[in-house]
Amino acid sequence: MSDRLPLSLLVILMLVVGGCAGGTMVVLTPDTEGKTGAITVSNQAGSVDIASPNQGTEVRSSTAAPPPPAAVSRETITALFSDALSIQPKAPVHYLLYFEKDLVLTPDSARLLPEILAAIKERSSTDISVVGHTDTVGSREYNMTLSVRRAGSVRDLLVRQGVDPDHIRTTSHGKENPLIKTADNVNEPRNRRVEVVVR
Amino acid sequence: MRSFLITVFAAFLVLSGNLPGMAAAPEHAGIVKSLAGEVAIERNNAPLKAEANMKILKGDHIRTGKNGKVGMIFEDDTVVSVGPNSRIVIEDFLFQPSEKRLSFITRIVQGTVSYLSGQIAKIAPAVVRIETPHATVGLRGTHVLVKVD
Numbered sequence: 001m002s003d004r005l006p007l008s009l010l011v012i013l014m015l016v017v018g019g020c021a022g023g024t025m026v027v028l029t030p031d032t033e034g035k036t037g038a039i040t041v042s043n044q045a046g047s048v049d050i051a052s053p054n055q056g057t058e059v060r061s062s063t064a065a066p067p068p069p070a071a072v073s074r075e076t077i078t079a080l081f082s083d084a085l086s087i088q089p090k091a092p093v094h095y096l097l098y099f100e101k102d103l104v105l106t107p108d109s110a111r112l113l114p115e116i117l118a119a120i121k122e123r124s125s126t127d128i129s130v131v132g133h134t135d136t137v138g139s140r141e142y143n144m145t146l147s148v149r150r151a152g153s154v155r156d157l158l159v160r161q162g163v164d165p166d167h168i169r170t171t172s173h174g175k176e177n178p179l180i181k182t183a184d185n186v187n188e189p190r191n192r193r194v195e196v197v198v199r
Numbered sequence: 200m201r202s203f204l205i206t207v208f209a210a211f212l213v214l215s216g217n218l219p220g221m222a223a224a225p226e227h228a229g230i231v232k233s234l235a236g237e238v239a240i241e242r243n244n245a246p247l248k249a250e251a252n253m254k255i256l257k258g259d260h261i262r263t264g265k266n267g268k269v270g271m272i273f274e275d276d277t278v279v280s281v282g283p284n285s286r287i288v289i290e291d292f293l294f295q296p297s298e299k300r301l302s303f304i305t306r307i308v309q310g311t312v313s314y315l316s317g318q319i320a321k322i323a324p325a326v327v328r329i330e331t332p333h334a335t336v337g338l339r340g341t342h343v344l345v346k347v348d
Contacts, residue, residue, distance in 0.1 A: 024307075027344040031315060037341025056344075059334040061312040066334055081344045082314040085283035089232035089270040091278050091315060094344045126252045127230050127272070177297050179280040199230065 027056035099192040127199040132172040135191040142176035227254040228292035229273035237264030277317035285310020
């Protein structure tokens with residue numbers, strides 16, 4: 001342990017010195033599911049692609065090309081970003097509830113309700129979206145009304161379980177935003193749905 | 200009579216421009232989800248003390264003091280958290296997927312930021328970027344840490 005102290009001091013010193021010089025440091029890290037995407041860091045002097053986890057680049061000025069990606073240690077990431085990471089909220093969750101017909105949830109979807117309530121509680125969420133959709137059977141008007149009623153029925157289910165109605169925003173898309181693109185007048189169970197987003 | 204009323208209601212929805220994307224005209228870009236210490240949101244050059252669940256609008260400046268930090272969730276599921284002594288600006292935010300109207304530009308003036316990209320970066324990565332005084336970061340999904348000084 002004691003032989004690690006000088007190293008961390010050195011890291012902090014480097015950061016302080018680096019900090020005075022000014023610049024932008026960008027580090028690509030795995031997301032909460034462990035997946036790493038890809039980024040491009042560019043300015044008028046050049047561009048660099050980063051696609052491996054815990055690789056970064058440090059750009060000194062807008063007229064200096066971004067250097068090639070280099071590994072960034074766990075210690076450096078912690079020293080620089082622990083404050084920002086410590087306040088990072090849980091990512092929102094999405095649920096799809098499907099309907100047998102009209103306003104009747106499928107048994108599988110009905111069983112999801114406790115999980116949705118748990119997610120709301122876990123996040124102390126006050127920003128819940130409930131979005132109604134239909135399949136393409138019937139007129140535009142009929143389906144708009146049906147999607148409004150579907151969203152309302154899910155909102156009512158949540159409110160009956162103690163969710164504050166002021167925290168729920170319901171919206172409705174009728175048959176305009178199908179999950180599965182179909183021709184008109186197609187009975188498609190996967191399109192008869194309400195999406196719930198818990199933020 | 201009932202179907203007449205339904206038709207009138209649906210016609211109202213259509214005429215008021217809410218079809219097909221009733222959800223697609225969000226009045227806000229995101230919300231303040233978590234915060235500690237001194238955090239302010241500057242809107243139209245006037246600073247507001249940030250509070251949990253406060254709405255964030257396009258154009259807002261988010262600023263943290265030396266003990267301040269803040270976590271935000273945007274409408275497309277992007278999660279942005281900001282460390283102390285930082286300032287970021289929501290330069291542009293547009294999330295209307297059904298109309299393919301998408302944009303998310305964040306400017307980091309100073310400080311430390313954790314950025315977990317959301318749906319816009321999945322659907323249209325070309326329109327998502329983080330700008331700093333020294334460089335522009337384009338994202339094709341995932342988690343990025345940025346420090347600007």
